[in-house]
Amino acid sequence: xxxxxxxxxxxxxxxxxxxxxxxxxxxxxxxxxxxxxxxxxxxxxxxxxxxxxxxxxxxxxxxxxxxxxxxxxxxxxxxxxxxxxxxxxxxxxxxxxxxxxxxxxxxxxxxxxxxxxxxxxxxxxxxxxxxxxxxxxxxxxxxxxxxxxxxxxxxxxxxxxxxxxxxxxxxxxxxxxxxxxxxxxxxxxxxxxxxxxxxxxxxxxxxxxxxxxxxxxxxxxxxxxxxxxxxxxxxxxxxxxxxxxxxxxxxxxxxxxxxxxxxxxxxxxxxxxxxxxxxxxxxxxxxxxxxxxxxxxxxxxxxxxxxxxxxxxxxxxxxxxxxxxxxxxxxxxxxxxxxxxxxxxxxxxxxxxxxxxxxxxxxxxxxxxxxxxxxxxxxxxxxxxxxxxxxxxxxxxxxxxxxxxxxxxxxxxxxxxxxxxxxxxxxxxxxxxxxxxxxxxxxxxxxxxxxxxxxxxxxxxxxxxxxxxxxxxxxxxxxxxxxxxxxxxxxxxxxxxxxxxxxxxxxxxxxxxxxxxxxxxxxxxxxxxxxxxxxxxxxxxxxxxxxxxxxxxxxxxxxxxxxxxxxxxxxxxxxxxxxxxxxxxxxxxxxxxxxxx
Amino acid sequence: xxxxxxxxxxxxxxxxxxxxxxxxxxxxxxxxxxxxxxxxxxxxxxxxxxxxxxxxxxxxxxxxxxxxxxxxxxxxxxxxxxxxxxxxxxxxxxxxxxxxxxxxxxxxxxxxxxxxxxx
Ligand code: HEM
Ligand SMILES: [Cu+2]
Numbered sequence: 001x002x003x004x005x006x007x008x009x010x011x012x013x014x015x016x017x018x019x020x021x022x023x024x025x026x027x028x029x030x031x032x033x034x035x036x037x038x039x040x041x042x043x044x045x046x047x048x049x050x051x052x053x054x055x056x057x058x059x060x061x062x063x064x065x066x067x068x069x070x071x072x073x074x075x076x077x078x079x080x081x082x083x084x085x086x087x088x089x090x091x092x093x094x095x096x097x098x099x100x101x102x103x104x105x106x107x108x109x110x111x112x113x114x115x116x117x118x119x120x121x122x123x124x125x126x127x128x129x130x131x132x133x134x135x136x137x138x139x140x141x142x143x144x145x146x147x148x149x150x151x152x153x154x155x156x157x158x159x160x161x162x163x164x165x166x167x168x169x170x171x172x173x174x175x176x177x178x179x180x181x182x183x184x185x186x187x188x189x190x191x192x193x194x195x196x197x198x199x200x201x202x203x204x205x206x207x208x209x210x211x212x213x214x215x216x217x218x219x220x221x222x223x224x225x226x227x228x229x230x231x232x233x234x235x236x237x238x239x240x241x242x243x244x245x246x247x248x249x250x251x252x253x254x255x256x257x258x259x260x261x262x263x264x265x266x267x268x269x270x271x272x273x274x275x276x277x278x279x280x281x282x283x284x285x286x287x288x289x290x291x292x293x294x295x296x297x298x299x300x301x302x303x304x305x306x307x308x309x310x311x312x313x314x315x316x317x318x319x320x321x322x323x324x325x326x327x328x329x330x331x332x333x334x335x336x337x338x339x340x341x342x343x344x345x346x347x348x349x350x351x352x353x354x355x356x357x358x359x360x361x362x363x364x365x366x367x368x369x370x371x372x373x374x375x376x377x378x379x380x381x382x383x384x385x386x387x388x389x390x391x392x393x394x395x396x397x398x399x400x401x402x403x404x405x406x407x408x409x410x411x412x413x414x415x416x417x418x419x420x421x422x423x424x425x426x427x428x429x430x431x432x433x434x435x436x437x438x439x440x441x442x443x444x445x446x447x448x449x450x451x452x453x454x455x456x457x458x459x460x461x462x463x464x465x466x467x468x469x470x471x472x473x474x475x476x477x478x479x480x481x482x483x484x485x486x487x488x489x490x491x492x493x494x495x496x497x498x499x500x501x502x503x504x505x506x507x508x509x510x511x512x513x514x515x516x517x518x519x520x521x522x523x524x525x526x527x528x529x530x531x532x533x534x535x536x537x538x539x540x541x542x543x544x545x546x547x548x549x550x551x552x553x554x555x556x557x558x559x560x561x562x563x564x565x566x567x568x569x570x571x572x573x574x575x576x577x578x579x580x581x582x583x584x585x586x587x588x589x590x591x592x593x594x595x596x597x
Numbered sequence: 598x599x600x601x602x603x604x605x606x607x608x609x610x611x612x613x614x615x616x617x618x619x620x621x622x623x624x625x626x627x628x629x630x631x632x633x634x635x636x637x638x639x640x641x642x643x644x645x646x647x648x649x650x651x652x653x654x655x656x657x658x659x660x661x662x663x664x665x666x667x668x669x670x671x672x673x674x675x676x677x678x679x680x681x682x683x684x685x686x687x688x689x690x691x692x693x694x695x696x697x698x699x700x701x702x703x704x705x706x707x708x709x710x711x712x713x714x715x716x
Contacts, residue, residue: 235673236682238665333613355640357640358640371616551677
């Protein structure tokens, strides 16, 4: 009887929804909504522009479908998330300066740990990449805009609610507490089983937020695949495609196969938590979760690292005065990483008692995937070899990337070896390994991009000396923090604990000092970024890095040059040589900027 | 024609992916001869599937992308990556210079238009 009632209700809802859709289709002329920014897929040509002017003020940012504006929104969002996640971990590191529970409670530590991981991976990592790809891919491939500008905007606007849901537990909402499941959300803990407090609605909200961010990433990925396949300028053939676009294309492919799986697993978990299903509570359920999660999780780490590799492959040669060595090697190895990353997931599960035959296969593919990563590293080094190196801030971050990526990659290969992993699994060694990649490499490439393209998106130049301070503090801080963690791991310090045995105190304190150095560096970055944006010297030269000297100008800079030319038509002004980071020797640049600071 | 796409240079470029393929192949053979855990149809089947599936997929993607890239090298002008639409950019193979100059004009106009839009 009850079931029939529900069925009737469902049918009624369905009919109602169809009616609404039909009504909307009648009253609205959807044709008039062909892309504002001239994506022009729905029979749109350049003449069909709905409006030439963007509205001003806040409305502009809320309604924009221009890929450059959306890139800026992604960038702002990512940097805010980076600050939130960073401050969370500063609190944790201060707590870890001493072995016992002092500053914050153990449960609050667990909450911060969970949110730090999810925030950095999903709210900082993916969006900061999307910032660069949205702004620059259409410029690099000579497209008018993304293939689907409106979907692009929707994908971004799903992210703020995602963040609110993920952080919901921290807000003063009665009876809602933050998730303490760690970013891996292993069952049975995350299923709320047992006497713990993880049955709380805060965990459900976090799962929903994560799901939403996945939907956003998937929409973005579809958009990039469509854009790179169909919107390229006729001269940009596959042979002419730049390396950043290649990495974004591969990344989008990975997203397309990985994120829907995470979404399904999350829905199953939500059903287990709220509707009495037993996906993860029957025999083998916990292992099922691990398989589903890591089939997404390992590709996710490459989703995060491939585009930064693309940025470094693009930027590093510009300051080495020559083209990227072995360009095609980098392209093919990117594609190889894309495929193989789906065949290694159980290297996160070596210690689960998995069948040794399967374990051996996962080890084999994990060793094979190290090759394409190593190939890229050799290409970057060879590009710099005997090159005309200019140690500008973006270049420093690129070199830092390569250096940190080597340590992160080599520790990864060790972990991929079964006997080594059985000793080091779930220790700080793993934490050191992946932070060398996510902080030392991915964030570094993000900074390289932010500095390199600063003139394009602000029209101004940042302060050189502060940029260098930012780099060196970040480099020292990263290596201090995460090398100490690698040593802690060798000593047997397990990960994810708020307290520890006194014998680990010294190394933990070293890591905390490193984290504080990182904090100082990032404060300098924020100051430099904001102040230079508002008051930095205006760039009048479309080629502030003097790339033309070595024939290394890429399409986004010629776009910038045209933009400057069309904007400044007054003339009569004499050419003033601008103090950029690039046009002069390093020493000069430093002297110049001393008066800036 | 089809065989011509994969000339010596392209094959050389593709060696980068032959290495991981070779490593996987090595383990397929190695696990056949060194097999301390015995044979069981389900797990051993999965063991080989986990190696062969990535092998096949990687080989396929390498072939397809190699064909796309080498093919478009044959058909159109090749510029340094990311520089095709840069005015005055020289093709990597000078021989095709003329046809490039023509193309360049048309796209320049488009680009200026785009810049207008955003200015
Ligand atoms: C290139 C970018 C890479 C990123 C972003 C990355 C990231 C990560 C992350 C986040 C974890 C921790 C998972 C957890 O929470 O337990 C991890 C663990 C691991 N990584 Fe990487 N990794 C990278 C490269 C590599 C490479 C090249 C290898 C080896 C070929 C590798 C092998 C491993 C292994 C075996 C583990 C599991 C260790 C354990 O839990 O015992 N990683 N990696
Ligand atoms: Cu992995």
